[in-house]
Amino acid sequence: MLLEDVLMEYEYHCQARNFTLKTMKNKRQEYKQLLEFLQTKRGITELESVTSHDLKSYVRQKQIAGLKPQSIVSMSKQVKAFFQWCVVEEYITKNPMDKVTLPKLPKVLLTGLTTKEVIKMMESFNNKTYLEVRNKAIIAMMSDCGLRAFEIAGLKENDVRETDIKVFGKGNKERIVFISPALKKILIRYERIKKQYFKNRIQYNDNYFLAYQGKAMSTTAVWNLVVEAKERAGIKGKRVSPHMFRHYFAVQSVMAGIDIYSLSRLLGHSDISTTQRYLQSLEDSELSVKATSSSPLMNLNKGAN
The missing domain is CATH 1.10.150.130 (Tyrosine recombinase, N-terminal domain)
Structure with a gap:
């Protein structure tokens, strides 16, 4: 053959x-x-x-x-x-x-974003123009839902619903992520500004996030706005990319108590080992908080109530 x-x-x-x-x-x-x-x-x-x-x-x-x-x-x-x-x-x-034997790869720990840095990047965009409000909404959605750059660029208006978002990830696999009240507030403002902006302009497709010409955003455009947010926020000595917001989402979710299997589903990982690698960069202080909150002795009284 x-x-x-x-x-x-x-x-x-x-x-x-x-x-x-x-x-x-x-x-x-x-x-x-x-x-x-x-x-x-x-x-x-x-x-x-x-x-x-x-x-x-x-x-x-x-x-x-x-x-x-x-x-x-x-x-x-x-x-x-x-x-x-x-x-x-x-x-x-x-x-x-x-x-076939392949070369061994060194384990590289991701240096994650801090909450302070994420807030700075979000607040680096104002609420006055369409692009500024759109960029803030994208940063917020990536940090609060852990979406990939191409997933953000490919979202349709019907995908973003009242309390959740339908996402088509790698291999066109569908998953659902959820909209927190804090994110909802930002999205409501974005949708209002978007409607006003395109009232007398041509909207070429039904993508949720649009370029200023009314066309779909590219994955490169999402990367570029993240780089711009980093520069505006004055973050130095650290690589910042859309992927780092997925990492941030993963770490924060675990700190809030989510189990790794649920987290893997929310991230759209086909292999749980990928999710585990995201969590290797947990700082000692963060591990301390996790260990204390999950301590059997600390939870004895809760079980007795």
């Missing part, structure tokens, strides 16, 4: 699963490189001829080219996913990536 044909079939399989455009772009790029390597360097054109030795050589070539360990691991996941699909489809009997 021609490897090129199977890769094309797998691409359509991924499209049918509604993978994001970014994910599809990464997959196409990776599989194009893999196919070229196997054909030109190893003389392989048939799927059944691919062995773990060929794939080890492919990974080794990436390492020699200077690719960082994280990039090699990410690339290898794409390759392994393809061959695992081939196993499920019974095109091959074993996944040749199973015997």
Whole structure:
């Protein structure tokens, strides 16, 4: 069976699963490189001829080219996913990536945002113009709901309801997050200003957050407004990104007493280990508060009542 044909079939399989455009772009790029390597360097054109030795050589070539360990691991996941699909489809009997050893990644602890910093970034935008109110609402929603940048950009007006938000995450998986009264107050103001702003302007689509021209926001635009908020708030020596607001949401939720399984669902994580990594950066002072509030002896009287 021609490897090129199977890769094309797998691409359509991924499209049918509604993978994001970014994910599809990464997959196409990776599989194009893999196919070229196997054909030109190893003389392989048939799927059944691919062995773990060929794939080890492919990974080794990436390492020699200077690719960082994280990039090699990410690339290898794409390759392994393809061959695992081939196993499920019974095109091959074993996944040749199973015997490929990947570089170990150092554990990196995230340096999280503080509540003071989040408040500063929110308050760096005023309540006078549409863009200022919109940007404040986006910062508030990311910190209070833990949404990804592309999820914020892709929200539709009907997705933001009275007390909750319908979110379509990675792989177009649907989940529900909830609107606190504090966030609701900010969203009500945003919706009022948005309605006034677009009263005599063209609104090109039904996205919840719109660019000033009435078009949908891009993921890059969400990133840019976070960078602007950081600069306005005077935060230095710390990387601030939309992802850091997800981390902030996770830490604050745990501090408030949510269990990790519920938190994983709210974040849209397919693997609970990802959620656990978010929480490795809890400060000792925060752990102290958690330990005290969950102390068996401290809770004896509560149980007796």
